[in-house]
Amino acid sequence: MIKIKKTEYNYEIQPLKHPFGFKGGYSSCIWTVVVDLTNEEHKASGSSIQGVLWSDGPLYSSLKEQKANQYMFDITSYICRLLKGLSYTYPEELFDIMYESAMHYAHSVLKISPRKTFILNALVPVDNALRMLYCKRNRINEFEYFASFNGITDIKQDKLSLIPLITYNTSLEQIKNLADSGVCIFKIKIGADPDNDNDMSKMLNQDMKRLLQIHEILKEYKSVHTESGYVAYYLDANGRYDTIERVNKLLDYAKKIGAYERIVLLEEPFDETNDIDVSGIGLTVAADESVHDEVDAIRKIERGYKAFALKPIAKTITITNRVAKIALKNNINVFCADLTVTPMLVEINKNYAARLPAIKGMKIGIIESNGAQNYTNWDLMMDKHPLKDNYFTHPIKGIFMLNDMFYNSSGGIFLE
Structure with a gap:
């Protein structure tokens, strides 16, 4: 004891x-x-x-x-x-x-x-x-014992695609620079409130405008890591939409501008209190903050959700394990999303993500990490990483390359 x-x-x-x-x-x-x-x-x-x-x-x-x-x-x-x-x-x-x-x-x-x-x-x-x-x-x-991961999967990915975060105020220049660096999947925040009045029509119009701006920049970028052959989009509404009809208006617009085929995930279109069946939406719809435990996971599967964003760094490893087991048993796509975490928490997330199968639309594993984009002191935070000079700590052309050193050291999480 x-x-x-x-x-x-x-x-x-x-x-x-x-x-x-x-x-x-x-x-x-x-x-x-x-x-x-x-x-x-x-x-x-x-x-x-x-x-x-x-x-x-x-x-x-x-x-x-x-x-x-x-x-x-x-x-x-x-x-x-x-x-x-x-x-x-x-x-x-x-x-x-x-x-x-x-x-x-x-x-x-x-x-x-x-x-x-x-x-x-x-x-x-x-x-x-x-x-x-x-x-x-x-x-x-060993990470498997730290995270009580034994028996969940025996996968060990050798590559993870970095997912940067495109917020409401990420500049178009920053987006182009990310694409030029080799990023092949972009997480795009939708559900804007441009006038701070919670007007759903204004939100939809702003989301359409923003999606068009982003797609105009990214539409010609290709990738060998996606099933479409082009860079992929992952839309995250954080529960801001109110009806299926409004979501479909956004998706119809995505079809009109040629962006629809690039969308591999639509995350949390509705608030967790809005128990809408999403099986009629023609995309892989993911749940994130609305899944708190096994009961929520089962209910979301029954409502047509086909993916879960796992967050061992935001909802605890304990709860993440419980949800992951149910998801994998039911052939639900799972991946690790970020919460703008620090470098060593990135390694915990990366260890978890590396042991999950690739989602539909992607040929390799994925992991969101946006700390470098957002923290003023990211470089100082990285200086404290015990294995900061190993190449698995930094994406190379948008990809984290996971070598034996990564798995043998569990990304350095025991060396702090």
Whole structure:
């Protein structure tokens, strides 16, 4: 048994190069969190970033950025205090207790009713620290055991395509530069709110205009890594659309301009409270923040969703494993999306993504990573990577090349 003797927790506020626009709003900074857990012999760290706008847009809007971040960190801090003196054998054992306690604290002490994803995001650094302490206690340095991944797949990709993020304010020049660098799949945020009045007609018109601008730049770029032979598009609405009819208007427009065949994913077209059947949409529709557990995963499959964005770096590895098992059993496409995480969290995400099959429309695995695009201090953050000079840490022509060093070292996650 591993008994937790001491807990520590802290955060830093990382500045962004520019406001991060998605989900009809903007983030101006990102809080990065570190949790330290100590037992009789070892001290282990787990980290995360707080995606408050992503995890609960309505709460973010009502509390505003600073207070929403503070409340998420308060939940993390409370769970750390709760863990002191508890014991466990395997990392997953304490998870359900942590989750229920965190939700109760949010309701009874903070007086908020957050979405489940908000709670999961708050638990990420604790879940990671529990896993790292388990590995140190048992002298383990293999990702499969850190992530309890054994039995999920035996895949080991040798390439992962980098997915950069195109937000509302990513410049057309930046998009062209990414294409010129070899990127073969672009994640495009839709669901804009140009006048901050939540007008759905304005949103659709803005999304059409933006899609046309992007397609005009990218339409001639080819790729050997996609089934279409051209660079692929991954549209992420973050739950902003209200009806199937409005989604279809966007997709009809995509057909009109020649962009439809390039779209390999349409993610979260509807809010998680809008339980619409999407089986009539002719694309692979993906769920992300609306999937919090196995029950949600099964319901989304029943509603016609054909892909899940897995986020071990944003919803905990524990929950990600539960969802991944159901998805793979039901032949659902799975891939790892980003939450603008730090370099070492990228390695955790990359380890997970490298063990998943390629999605429909792609010939190789994929992973979203947009920290380099958005953090002001990305280069300083990369300097702390223990294997920063190995080529698997940097995309080459838009591709992460995963060699034996990557798998033998698990991307350096045990070397911090």
